[in-house]
Amino acid sequence: TALTQERIPDDAFAAMRRDNLARWPTGAAVDLAEAVAFHQALPEHKRLAPVMRRAVAEGRCLTQPRGGVGTLEGQKALMRTLDRDGMADIVPLTTDSYTRNERFAEAEAGVAESERQGRSMLNGFPIVNYGVAAARELVAEVEKPTILLTGTSMPKLTGEIGFAGGFSGYLGSGIAYTVSYIKELSIEDGIRNYQYLDRLAALYQEHGVELHRRQPGFLTGTNIPPCIAIMTCVLDALLAAAQGVRNYGLELGQCLHVVQDAAAIAACRELVQEYLGRLGYTDVFTPVTSLHWMGAWPYDDAQSAALVSWGGALAALGGAASVTTKSVHEAYGIPTAEANAEGLRMTRMAIYLARSLRLDGLPEYEREKAQIHAEVRPIIDRVLELGDGDVARGTVRAFEAGVLDIPWSPNRHVRGRLLPARDDAGYLRILDPGDMPFPAEVREYHAERLRDRAAHEGVDFDSPELAIASVYEISEELRRLLP
Numbered sequence: 269t270a271l272t273q274e275r276i277p278d279d280a281f282a283a284m285r286r287d288n289l290a291r292w293p294t295g296a297a298v299d300l301a302e303a304v305a306f307h308q309a310l311p312e313h314k315r316l317a318p319v320m321r322r323a324v325a326e327g328r329c330l331t332q333p334r335g336g337v338g339t340l341e342g343q344k345a346l347m348r349t350l351d352r353d354g355m356a357d358i359v360p361l362t363t364d365s366y367t368r369n370e371r372f373a374e375a376e377a378g379v380a381e382s383e384r385q386g387r388s389m390l391n392g393f394p395i396v397n398y399g400v401a402a403a404r405e406l407v408a409e410v411e412k413p414t415i416l417l418t419g420t421s422m423p424k425l426t427g428e429i430g431f432a433g434g435f436s437g438y439l440g441s442g443i444a445y446t447v448s449y450i451k452e453l454s455i456e457d458g459i460r461n462y463q464y465l466d467r468l469a470a471l472y473q474e475h476g477v478e479l480h481r482r483q484p485g486f487l488t489g490t491n492i493p494p495c496i497a498i499m500t501c502v503l504d505a506l507l508a509a510a511q512g513v514r515n516y517g518l519e520l521g522q523c524l525h526v527v528q529d530a531a532a533i534a535a536c537r538e539l540v541q542e543y544l545g546r547l548g549y550t551d552v553f554t555p556v557t558s559l560h561w562m563g564a565w566p567y568d569d570a571q572s573a574a575l576v577s578w579g580g581a582l583a584a585l586g587g588a589a590s591v592t593t594k595s596v597h598e599a600y601g602i603p604t605a606e607a608n609a610e611g612l613r614m615t616r617m618a619i620y621l622a623r624s625l626r627l628d629g630l631p632e633y634e635r636e637k638a639q640i641h642a643e644v645r646p647i648i649d650r651v652l653e654l655g656d657g658d659v660a661r662g663t664v665r666a667f668e669a670g671v672l673d674i675p676w677s678p679n680r681h682v683r684g685r686l687l688p689a690r691d692d693a694g695y696l697r698i699l700d701p702g703d704m705p706f707p708a709e710v711r712e713y714h715a716e717r718l719r720d721r722a723a724h725e726g727v728d729f730d731s732p733e734l735a736i737a738s739v740y741e742i743s744e745e746l747r748r749l750l751p
């Protein structure tokens with residue numbers, strides 16, 4: 269059938285679920301009625317949907333790390349450490365790369381090898397191989413809500429096992445992950461895969477269990493200007509709402525500029541609600557999560573500690589509902605549980621210190637927020653037009669036409685012509701908009717600020733030099749920043 273945003277009909281979805289669950293033996297243990305009963309028996313403080321709602325109601329910024337290792341015992345220990353030593357408000361399970369690519373036989377070999385060597389030989393936890401009962405042992409290990417972090421455009425089995433296993437949050441979306449994490453998969457197929465997951469979350473909702481779905485707006489983890497991230501948040505949220513999702517988080521990677529990050533968080537919340545409302549969805553809860561710097565990190569614990577702390581402050585004073593943390597090990601790879609827990613405590617302290625700060629009313633903040641609105645609206649309106657009102661079709665056509673573009677996308681179906689760069693003041697701007705149809709005033713606003721930097725540094729404004737220099741800026745040797 270042709271791609272559409274329409275809610276997958278009940279009987280079609282039942283057939284899709286049967287086929288999907290038959291793809292790996294652990295699928296047989298998924299029983300919806302029994303899984304619903306398991307979620308209903310969880311205390312409220314272990315269910316992410318109400319925990320996110322409460323954080324927003326109380327104006328708190330929750331902390332959440334990432335984390336996954338290759339064995340059940342290892343994963344239990346990791347989740348305990350993040351909960352007890354890190355005081356994480358939300359405890360994660362990151363899946364390994366084989367699981368993300370649905371190469372479950374290889375994941376199985378990775379588990380065996382991890383057990384033989386007594387250390388994790390996988391870069392995450394292979395939840396599909398372990399199955400529902402093991403997932404529930406993990407949920408039982410902590411007194412916090414748990415979320416699956418799966419970095420994949422193929423979430424269908426992971427989602428089934430994870431939700432049935434008692435995980436109440438799932439990070440991933442059809443547009444954002446497909447344009448950022450995979451080369452060959454079409455945007456259409458990525459959207460279809462997440463329509464399944466969103467429809468599954470809605471199925472639990474129909475049975476009285478509200479789950480938290482979440483969109484990863486950080487995209488390629490480079491210098492993503494807020495407007496680009498927010499456009500994907502709006503479109504992914506509209507697609508999820510069409511499947512019946514009512515608790516949908518939005519993530520934004522930090523730009524590291526305090527005004528720009530605070531403006532982005534507010535603008536994201538406002539624009540997503542504006543478009544949900546315009547399409548008739550008036551009851552979708554959309555909290556915003558801020559992410560510690562997603563670009564390249566310094567190989568220096570001291571510099572990294574500053575990024576961790578600063579990131580806590582940025583999230584708190586931007587009014588984010590939660591922050592996803594990193595550690596001083598970031599440049600080197602996956603952190604130890606202890607470093608991960610330290611990153612959480614550093615962040616928590618910074619959130620506490622920044623708790624009463626807000627930028628509302630500050631002219632520069634208000635201007636930046638209005639600017640983001642002026643950047644996002646014309647593009648989203650064009651996408652909706654291209655789809656004749658259908659968000660799924662409009663999105664596919666918009667990427668084909670370059671109306672939507674993502675910087676440094678690995679996906680063949682994305683032009684990747686748009687180039688971002690950092691301006692003199694530290695804001696992320698658009699150096700080259702590619703084929704995106706921004707209004708002339710928007711293009712000029714960005715160009716003007718970057719021309720200033722090009723002039724100061726004596727580089728050619730019409731070359732990609734500023735864009736490239738901006739990629740390495742945060743990770744480079746501190747000494748090079750000396751006057």
Ligand code: 5AD
Nearest residue numbers: 334335336362391392594601602603
């Ligand atoms: N454990 C902890 N962090 C992880 N990340 C990826 N896999 C894991 C894991 N298994 C983190 C990276 C980076 C982010 C994208 O995810 O370190 O910070």
